[in-house]
Structures are given as C-alpha cells and as structure tokens.
Amino acid sequence: MQSVPPAPASAPQPPKYEFFKVIQNYLDDAAKLVQMPEYIRSILSQPKNEIIVHFPVRMDSGEYRVFKGYRIQHSNILGPYKGGMRYHESASLDDFKALAAMMTWKCSLMNLPFGGGKGGIKFSPHGVSRHELSRITRRFFHALGSNIGPDYDIAAPDVGTNAQTMAWALDTYMNSVGMVSKQSVMGVVTGKPVSSGGTYGREKATGQGLVHCILDWADRARFDVKGKKLIVQGFGNVGSNAAVLLSQLGVSLVAVGDHTGYLYNPEGFNAYRLKQYVEQNGSIAGYANGTKIEREQFFGTQADIFVPAALENQVGTAEAEALQVQLIAEGANGPCSPEGEEVLKRRGIEILPDVLCNAGGVTVSYYEWVQNRRSEQWTIQEVDQRLELAMHDAYDRMARFAKLHDCDYRRACYGVALQRITQVYTEREIFP
Numbered sequence: 132m133q134s135v136p137p138a139p140a141s142a143p144q145p146p147k148y149e150f151f152k153v154i155q156n157y158l159d160d161a162a163k164l165v166q167m168p169e170y171i172r173s174i175l176s177q178p179k180n181e182i183i184v185h186f187p188v189r190m191d192s193g194e195y196r197v198f199k200g201y202r203i204q205h206s207n208i209l210g211p212y213k214g215g216m217r218y219h220e221s222a223s224l225d226d227f228k229a230l231a232a233m234m235t236w237k238c239s240l241m242n243l244p245f246g247g248g249k250g251g252i253k254f255s256p257h258g259v260s261r262h263e264l265s266r267i268t269r270r271f272f273h274a275l276g277s278n279i280g281p282d283y284d285i286a287a288p289d290v291g292t293n294a295q296t297m298a299w300a301l302d303t304y305m306n307s308v309g310m311v312s313k314q315s316v317m318g319v320v321t322g323k324p325v326s327s328g329g330t331y332g333r334e335k336a337t338g339q340g341l342v343h344c345i346l347d348w349a350d351r352a353r354f355d356v357k358g359k360k361l362i363v364q365g366f367g368n369v370g371s372n373a374a375v376l377l378s379q380l381g382v383s384l385v386a387v388g389d390h391t392g393y394l395y396n397p398e399g400f401n402a403y404r405l406k407q408y409v410e411q412n413g414s415i416a417g418y419a420n421g422t423k424i425e426r427e428q429f430f431g432t433q434a435d436i437f438v439p440a441a442l443e444n445q446v447g448t449a450e451a452e453a454l455q456v457q458l459i460a461e462g463a464n465g466p467c468s469p470e471g472e473e474v475l476k477r478r479g480i481e482i483l484p485d486v487l488c489n490a491g492g493v494t495v496s497y498y499e500w501v502q503n504r505r506s507e508q509w510t511i512q513e514v515d516q517r518l519e520l521a522m523h524d525a526y527d528r529m530a531r532f533a534k535l536h537d538c539d540y541r542r543a544c545y546g547v548a549l550q551r552i553t554q555v556y557t558e559r560e561i562f563p
C-alpha cells in the first residue's frame with residue numbers, strides 16, 4: 132500500500148485587522164485628552180443601530196442571488212446620520228462600524244449638522260452588469276425602507292459606488308414615499324448627478340478638500356508643492372481628483388495603483404488623461420504610458436507626497452518602512468494601521484489624518500443637502516469658496532488643539548470633534 136504524503140501545513144494566516152477596535156482605541160485616547168465623561172465615551176464606543184438586510188436580486192442569467200446589505204447608524208446627536216454606501220467584496224460589519232463612527236467625528240470636526248453612518252453591500256461591483264447593478268442598488272434601498280430618509284439618514288457614494296448609484300437610490304426612494312412627497316425627499320442621498328439634484332463640485336470635493344489640507348500643511352512647513360512628486364494608491368473618485376488637482380499645482384504623479392495592479396512613470400503621468408482612461412475602462416489596467424510594478428515597488432517609489440485613496444489598513448509596518456515620502460495625505464479612511472503609524476512617526480513622515488483630510492466630500496454633501504431643501508442650485512464658485520473656508524477653518528482648529536495638548540494631528544481631529552459632542556451631551560443630557 133502506498134503511503135499518503137502528509138498534507139502541507141497551511142500557511143499561517145495574518146491576524147484579522149480589527150478596524151473598529153482601532154477606531155475605538157483612537158476614541159479612548161482622545162476622550163482622555165478632552166476629559167470626556169465616561170458615560171459619553173461609552174455611548175460613542177458603539178453604534179446606535181446596526182441594520183442588516185438580505186434581499187434577492189434577479190441576475191441577467193435569470194438566476195436569483197441573495198445579497199447582504201448593511202447600514203450602521205453610529206450617532207445622531209448632532210443631526211441626521213450621514214455617510215457613504217460601499218460596494219466591496221471584502222466589506223464587513225466591523226468595517227462599517229468603524230467607518231460609521233469616523234463619520235461622526237468627521238461631521239463634528241467640520242461643524243456640520245450631521246451625525247455618522249455608513250453602509251453598503253458585500254460584493255464586487257466589477258463582476259456584475261450595469262442592469263444587475265441597478266437592480267441590486269434598487270432592492271438594497273428598498274429593503275432599507277424607512278431606516279433612511281432626508282431628515283433621518285442620508286447616504287452618499289463611497290468605494291464601488293458613484294453618482295449613478297445615487298441616482299438609482301434616489302429614484303427608488305422617491306417612488307416608495309408616495310406622489311406628493313416625491314420632490315421633498317431629494318436630500319435622502321447626496322453625491323447625485325447635478326441634473327438629478329446634485330451640486331456642482333461634489334464629484335471633486337473629497338480630492339479638493341485633501342488638496343486644501345496639503346496646501347495648509349505646506350504653508351506651515353515652508354514646502355513648495357510645485358515640482359514635487361506624488362504617488363497615489365486607489366484611482367477612483369478621491370485618488371483621481373486629488374491627482375488632477377495636484378497636477379494643476381505642478382505636482383507630478385509618478386506611481387499609481389488600484390485593485391488591478393500598479394504602474395510607474397518617472398516622467399509623470401498625465402493625471403487628467405489617466406482619469407479619463409479609468410472612467411472609460413474601469414481601472415488603470417492596460418494604460419499604455421506606464422511600466423507595471425509590484426505593490427512592494429510602489430510603496431518604495433521615491434516621491435514627496437503619498438495619497439492613499441483605496442482602502443483601510445494598506446500601510447502596515449512593511450509599507451511604512453518602505454515609503455520614501457515626506458507627507459501622507461489620507462484620502463482613504465483608515466489607510467495606516469496603528470503599527471504602521473508608529474513606524475511613520477519614528478521615520479519623521481508626517482500624516483494628514485483622514486478625519487480632516489477627506490472631509491471635503493461630506494462637507495460638499497452638506498451643501499448639496501441644503502440646496503435640495505431650498506430648491507437652489509449654487510454656482511461652482513460658491514461651493515468652492517465655502518469648501519476652502521471650511522477646510523482652512525477645520526485645519527486651524529486641529530493645529531491649535533495639537534499645539535495646546537501636545538498631541539499628533541489624528542488625536543487632535545478626534546479631540547476637536549469630541550469637544551463639540553461632549554458639549555451637546557452636557558447641555559441636553561440623556562433622555563429621560
């Protein structure tokens with residue numbers, strides 16, 4: 132009898148990244164800094180509502196597939212829950228809880244009358260047709276029913292969703308509230324196409340806000356952005372708009388990556404053309420003006436600024452050791468792990484934290500919501516001016532807090548955000 136060779140030992144799995152725990156730890160650190168009463172800290176350490184829906188969708192093949200959708204409502208102490216909808220194959224309840232809490236801090240820091248929420252569906256939008264995507268979105272928003280609303284919980288685009296997704300979501304919601312209420316619910320989602328009730332400036336808003344942050348930092352650091360080099364991970368809404376706006380300031384994009392891989396061009400990509408290519412082809416794959424590189428090489432590229440604009444937990448210790456830049460402007464939410472951040476600090480690489488750096492999106496979403504309520508359409512100039520002032524103001528408040536409390540910018544963002552929430556809880560107290 133032949134002896135069966137022993138099965139190869141399975142490779143040890145890396146420990147699962149607990150994104151929500153990371154965000155809870157930041158909350159705990161900042162709560163100490165602002166001497167937040169324990170009862171408020173414990174309220175904020177969990178979301179108010181965790182909604183999970185399962186819904187069937189007829190696929191183009193005629194088969195039915197059941198999807199799992201989430202909406203996490205973290206806090207509405209400052210206003211309606213507000214936050215994006217993510218479609219991604221690796222999305223999890225833990226991620227949505229973390230992202231929803233971050234929306235609470237972001238809206239508080241930006242002085243917006245919104246709380247925090249986040250949601251989405253665990254699936255890859257790249258693997259379905261446009262018709263399927265429409266039906267999935269419509270069934271998801273229908274399943275959420277009265278758990279969302281323009282004065283209760285307002286959705287927006289995030290990874291894997293865009294203005295078209297929001298148009299389907301709006302249409303579904305409008306058609307489920309009855310004829311007479313139709314026009315009054317436009318604000319149930321933001322990030323809509325301009326022709327369907329969106330605002331000018333929303334598409335580029337997150338990238339634009341990030342550029343304002345970089346310029347504020349550059350002013351203080353006496354750093355001239357002109358002629359500097361940039362690397363960007365994630366070339367969707369946030370990454371591509373940030374790269375185009377930075378290229379208009381003379382910053383050269385030398386390496387870029389997305390879910391399909393990484394490209395390098397020492398002469399600098401034309402960020403605008405690459406953005407157009409991605410809009411037509413869905414990814415950077417096949418773009419002619421760049422050499423394919425590995426993820427490890429991307430992180431080791433010599434540059435000045437890194438914009439992570441893909442997913443959380445992309446910069447661990449290895450990536451942080453490899454990076455050859457002076458500044459990281461966090462377009463993505465939670466791109467640096469706490470361990471990665473320690474390495475970056477030791478190496479003197481500065482971080483502009485997500486809670487501020489990507490808050491331009493929700494800020495302009497707020498402008499969209501106000502315009503919907505007033506049946507107005509502001510000009511791009513008006514939106515741009517307001518956003519610039521809002522970003523500078525928040526940056527100033529963050530920098531002053533950091534100086535006063537001798538803490539890093541991430542804790543300072545949380546600190547400023549928690550001070551506002553503490554004030555409101557202290558005034559209103561807990562019902563009854």
Ligand code: NAD
Pocket residue numbers: 288289290291292337364365366367368369370388389390391414440441442443462463464489490492493
């Ligand atoms: P998007 O779907 O438009 O783009 C996401 C990009 O990330 C794509 O280029 C995709 O290919 C890439 N990507 C996905 N998985 C990847 C992987 N494993 N490795 C490398 N690249 C990968 O999404 P977006 O709206 O630009 O969001 C990007 C980040 O910015 C997210 O963290 C999101 O939460 C954050 N954010 C977005 C907004 C907004 O207004 N859209 C606002 C604030 C924060």
